[in-house]
Amino acid sequence: MRQITRRLAVATLPLTLLASAVAQSSEINLPSTMAWTAYGTNSSGYAQAVAIGNMLQSQHGSSVRILPGDNDVSRMTPLKQGRVDLCACGIASYYGAEGVMMFADRDWGPQPLRVITTSTASFGLSLAVAGDLDVETPADLAGKRVAYIRGDDALNKGTEAYLAFGGLTWDDVERVDFPGYSRSFDGIIAGDVDASFTTTVTPPAQQLASSPRGISWPVLDPDDEAGWARMMAVAPYFRPHEVTAGAGGVSEDNPVASASYPYPIVVANQDLDDTVAYSLIKALQNNYDDYKDNAPGAVGYALEYQDLEWVVPFHDAVVEYYRDIDVWTDEMQAHQEQLVERQTLLKQAWDDFIGDAPSDEDDFTDAWMQARAAALDDAGFEPIFE
Template identity: 25%
Template sequence: MKNVTSLASGAVTALVLSLGLAGGAAAEDFEWPRLLVIGTPGTSSGSFASTNGWGPILQKETGTTVRIVPEDSETQRYRRLTDREDIAISSVSASEMRYQIQGIDGYSQTKPVAQRILWHHNDTPWGYVVAGDSPVKSVQDIKNGGVRITQGVFSPPMVSAVTVGLPAMLGMSEDEVAEKIEFVPASSYAENCRSVVEGKSDIAYCSPISSVLSEMEGAPGSIRWLDLDPSDKEGWNAYLAERPMLIPAEIEMGVKTARGVNGATSNFVYSVPATADVDFAYNMAKWFHESFDAYKGTHPLATRMSMDQFRKYLNRTPLPVHEGTVKYLREIGQWSDEDDTWNNKAIETMDAWIAARQEALKAAQEQGIEVNFENQEFLDLMKEKTAGVENFQSRL
């Protein structure tokens, strides 16, 4: 018997759960755990709200007691999943999962543990918006010069997206960027987006599901979205070098002006440790699929947990999928030999990162180097040990 989840919160000091699963148990005789703890971002997040939508239905249909634990700290939620093991499933962005596996920033000092995708959770669409009467009709017009682009200085990833990623997609050199683009700083997300309807900027990087975009769409002249051609693989590869976990996709959610336009999505997944029981993962995947109609109306983001959305994500993700999920998908004809090829490569890449980071931690201990993400000597050692390991990047 293997302990896979426990809960330590408030008045509950310790609840250690054993799944008690026999290897190879058939779905019909699967015994659900007495307690299933799922970690999500904080209470104000869509991930927390949508998980609280389907959790009670899983509890009612299977008899397992479901606990949704909000954990704002991404590093702490990672530790609870992989080290403390007091949550069984984590809702995490694919971008964050890459940081966790590759030991980027604060994760450099955490215990390296391999993870797997259990199921797709949700996706947030992103795109480049302009005023309805803007002379900028295409992202290619940026190369003509005289274009102002807002950079949200409150978010480093958003800054890199517009100052490095977008010019790289267009094949612009640093000199061309300096000559032809004026970057307009914005101190908040709302200010960033509103800049195009207020005449302060020509282009802003925004999500069409944000309430501020509804306000902008209703403004005089309305707004338009610039298409990011999914067939431009060279451009997308350059863009993804800066934002590697974004997925090229047609925008399906949010304001009407954005729908049908090609943009990008940032995906959240439900992850589990690679060692999670195969039968547990198999039956969770089966439940997510077969009970979709029962929970899809509990929260708008729950609609993004369909088999169709998961399959689209599987066509692009560089992250490995759990063996139990693969087993179920194969049974229902949603997994192919081609999927085995990329998934096996993803597993090899993750294993390489885990091994390299473990070697770095061992070397640091032997050499008396402090394991701290603010210690440059340790970071240099980590860089040396992980050199040559392939970065995770969305598949085109």
Template identity: 30%
Template sequence: MGLKKQLWQVAGGAAALLASGIVQAADLPKTMVWTSYDFGSAGFAQASAVANAFQKKFGTRIRIVPSGTGIGRMLPVTQRKAHYGFLATEAFFAAEGTYDFAVQSWGPQDLRIVLAPPTGTGLTVPKGSKFADGANLKGVRLGYVKGNPSVNVKTDALLAYAGLTRDDIKAVWFGGYGVMKGARLTGKIDGFLMSPYSGITRELEASPAGIDWVQFDPKNKEGWARIQKIAPMYSPLSIDDGAGMEKGKPVNIIEFRYPMMSTYADRSAEEVYTVTKAMHDAFDLYKDVNATTKNWILSKAGRTPADVAWHRGSVKYLKEKGVWTSEDEAWNQARLARHAKVIEEWDNATDAFNQWRAAEKKKGNKIKAAKAWPGYWADHRKKAGLD
């Protein structure tokens, strides 16, 4: 499985010792490392709120490693340098082995969710902009982030609402998520994907240009079908409590799961059970930190669907608390089967690809793996019924 296999021998020994210590103690570790979106993001704010609560209630110190890219949030977790990632939709792409994770050094990652609260997202533009209607985005200048399919693919999905693609707009590329704020403030872009509750969004709301939310009418079934074909994790959301919104005048934006507290399937069930329990036990200490932390309540954050399957340790605790239903279990089993199928087909495709390259080499044709593999994997996915 690509990078995971390559790094396991290096990091596995330390990870095993860490997991063993946790299991023996049947308690939270004294220190943990988590990854999240970068400073100013809603994900960082939520991870920080939970980390502070853990230190107050359990004496556990948590170091948060922020990153503006999906790869940056995933890599420390993959290397076992971080215990958990507060991930966005890179969890879905990593599990599927698509986009930035379609390269041979990555491939499908066997991720699992601990908890996954629902939240809102969308595009904002300067107040009064003609682009505030999702059906009128042609020609808009939107920010994209290198190495962050979570932002990029979902932005593409919102363009699809009106039948548009990147060819119909001006895509402006950045090296990280947070730097797009400056570009928006200086007028270099019209907008980018953001949370209604993040510090960045509040700053833009308070700026001279202000913000309007680009609206996507939930009654437009064809438009939403196009959105969900690209981003199946999206659904309509109508809210009035975020930045740039007015009470009693809800805006029609997007709902999805974020941030998803995630780890690998092979992390011990005992540890994940303990962490899930701690998230619940400390809830009163972080639930009112901002408008989104209340969504970590088990009845919301412990329910399917989400981008990947739930971890068995988390499921055990959710069952004990009466949150996990038969419908959740059925969804989770189907998602686990999907994970297994994707991993199996990646291995099948890898074997077939290597055989094809060897055969071509005998004919005198040199196939560059890095260039040929993405297309080969995409074709294999279609033939295997994954897409």
């Protein structure tokens, strides 16, 4: 019996309970200065970090220095080295916790990451499909030309997950390789490829929507249990999501049943001081109205949007906060304990592996992934990445 839990619904609470829960407070004690890493200065993730930093400065006298990073490794490295307190990361935080993809490397391995908070906003993460094709669901992509972005594991994993929802693999479509994400959208507009993974609000998606081909978004039926099971077997961080913002006329009046996962994912190392972690989550919830409208997507930090049974464990002090406001359940605790057990197992597997690891880098990665899968399998966990 596999121990890892796959859930199809975001943990939510009645708004009246949320309001009373957030109203409870105790002293917030933050350091005078903190350092975070985030996405580049033109990203919504950076804008959100700035908005939160301004709130922490004005409400609690804590100054936040934000270091923009061009890629996942550059954002995660200062956190690994202890040079920053937090990373407002993307889904690479999950890959880092699992020790896979760009983190299946001699200098990395599984990282002891803990979630402080996440943002889930109105946009979705989906395959943008040329609108001149009759693609209504992922299953309709069979035989179509689908973009593969060289060197971008996260985007390709998202594509693979969408194909899996439709019962497809890369073998069922025509894979077209591109050297970069933007080039793949140029390829759709030029008629060289038919679909590429993106967020629904990104500028390339808007450009495609304005082109002669137009744009469409495959519908993911939230009641298709088999489709969701296939998708989450590939990428368990996805959740059903009603998308109300996106290219091609997606709006609150014209939503799309699709999928999403949090962005940014604000993570720390497990040894972040308990007082700092507790104070951060409390400040973010108590002062939500002070920053929610100050950056695109910042509304997604509301308590009602927090998935308390996601794929990376929460910091212990964050769990304590949720207990204190009476929203943490026995089911959430059992899920948290499974995630911590999984991380502990991965760290032990890495320590056992690294001493006799192959010197060749390609052999190193292959051997680690085999050792990792074997350790998880033996303990009854799904390896997910093999």
